[in-house]
Amino acid sequence: MDFLFSQPGTEMKKEPTKIRLLSVSRNLFLKQGYSETGLNQIVEEAKTVKASLYQHFSSKEELGKEVLKLYSDENLNLLKTLMKRNPKPLDFIKAWVRILSREARMSQLYGCGMANFRAQIHPGETHIRSEIERIANETINCLSDFLKESIQNGYTKPNVDCQSLAKQLFIVYEGVLQSYRLLDDKKSLDELYKIAETLIPSLK
Incomplete structure (x- = not known):
């Protein structure tokens, strides 16, 4: 704009x-x-x-750090909106996949901004590396909090290690985005939901 x-x-x-x-x-x-x-x-x-x-x-590195924060805020706001609308974990994942697929159809999906940054920064750009790690952990914690809430609401079995499961979902998300870019195959995005189904012990 x-x-x-x-x-x-x-x-x-x-x-x-x-x-x-x-x-x-x-x-x-x-x-x-x-x-x-x-x-x-x-x-x-x-x-x-x-x-x-x-x-x-003061530098391109500082600009990059600010852009990462902007990217992170946008992503977290999106995730929290989807979580609020879809309190059941698998419904949330399905909505997440729909968003990613729509962006792919519109040629607006360029992979994960954090991963793209991390692959290209110079080893000396420690401030950006630290910011990427902070954003990744913040995203995992957001997923973990959502899973804890889903247990409280009776949507997920109570014997779940939410932090571990959140990290697994984050890893799957990153892997799916990389596969999409490597294979140029929009169907790769559907794997996020398929794998999540095997990871999340939902109550029937």
Whole structure:
């Protein structure tokens, strides 16, 4: 989105420079990769100048870290919305797969942003690596909390190690996305639900 509307009747205003830079960077990092995206391209597509970029981000690494946080917030908000609408674990997984499949059909699924970043960052970019680890653990904890709640609501058997199961589901999710990219096969995404069925001990 290039413009924001504040209130009806007011003039259309351009998004703040920082938001434009984050939005453009997020899209470019997902589409063509972190290492393949230069600051000059980001500045050009954000319709600003490099001096303005450095007013908000001291380096590409700091920009990458902020983009990861944005990506993480979007993903966690999506997961929490799906969990609220689908309190049964397998229903949630099915809804999750539908979202991924829709993005794939629209050619908007580029794999996992975290994994893509991790594969391309320089060993010295420790701040990004730490941010990726934090996001991964936060996602696993979100899944674990959801599974605990499903036990309380009687949707999952009580003898489940929620943290371990959440980590397994996260690993399956990452593997499915990588398979989708490697095989260029949208049906690979369905494996997330099929494998989840064997992992989640739902009450009949």
